[in-house]
Amino acid sequence: MRSKAVPDIVISRLPLYLRTLSHLAAEGKTITSSQELGQRLGLSSAQIRKDLSHFGEFGKQGTGYDIEFLQQQLKKILKVDRRRDVCLIGAGDLGHAIVLHHEMLEERGFHLVAVFDHNPRKIGKTIGHLEVIDSEAMPTIIRDQGIQIAIIAVPARSAQSVADTLVEAGIRAILSYAPITLNVPEGVQVQYIDPVIHLQHMTYYL
């Protein structure tokens, strides 16, 4: 099912395939094709067939892909076939928006179990379904609950020390909204969300 040799760029596209399959299923479709997926994603059908071929045989020539089956297989490959607990650090405006939109995470395999902040005025306050917990308790809770994934929504100046604490506590994957590049040990995954990076990338072409 898996091969260590699959290029990361291929892995990066699998969540997009999964998302598009969910949309097709929501439209009532049960079968799709590499052509249809390609159209939706702005990729060639050959690219999609090649990407999926790294993991096995998911469709038959002429009959296309069974959407539900391909969804299941992609979830297995991406290891989101079980619920993944996620914690959030930072209960500011951005943290608020993330908690209030947590159903976007829930629907797609992630369960937001805790939100931490060090600001005494925020600790104990309720956002959506969660109460803001003192960051001091963060390492213990992460260890006790075996949380592997964290979202960082703190200012740039605190992001590296938060990341250090998270990694020390056992976090293996970090999604950071802070606009700095984090230093983490080998084996810890980090991805970034920085809207300005995307905006500046696009202005090049204006």
Added chain:
Amino acid sequence: MRSKAVPDIVISRLPLYLRTLSHLAAEGKTITSSQELGQRLGLSSAQIRKDLSHFGEFGKQGTGYDIEFLQQQLKKILKVDRRRDVCLIGAGDLGHAIVLHHEMLEERGFHLVAVFDHNPRKIGKTIGHLEVIDSEAMPTIIRDQGIQIAIIAVPARSAQSVADTLVEAGIRAILSYAPITLNVPEGVQVQYIDPVIHLQHMTYYL
């Protein structure tokens, strides 16, 4: 200064170089090297020299890069050496967070000039420095002010029709937070922010 032949993957890294240079300048440094930039960004120094070489000669062997000069040059290349007006569509939780953090945009070349929503309960309300404007007025305002860049923060079900209206009004670059792939005409740039795509990408490696 520019060449059409520069691969998009190179362009995508330039904003990261610019961001890192700002951090180095904020630390009081005036000179840097491809080694230092590489360390901060998790890239090889050869990669950085190669990327920059597409645009000219920015440093001297042995003396490194003048940070302020390289910042200026990268801003010119990315066309963020002048202020770029941006409008936002969607005044929900996410839209709120974006407006309240607008200084993150301002500092890096983008000026948030308008926020639109179609919800009568939101229209006229003030978020930070902006009053929420009826989406009906959007095409006129975009045309009159010559806005080229838009951020979409509306639910997935409305995102495509919002994008169609934006493109029709003259928007050339869209940053979308809606978890769907948008169809836009050739020549219109689109980039996406979908945290789940990043999370699922990382869980593969857990």
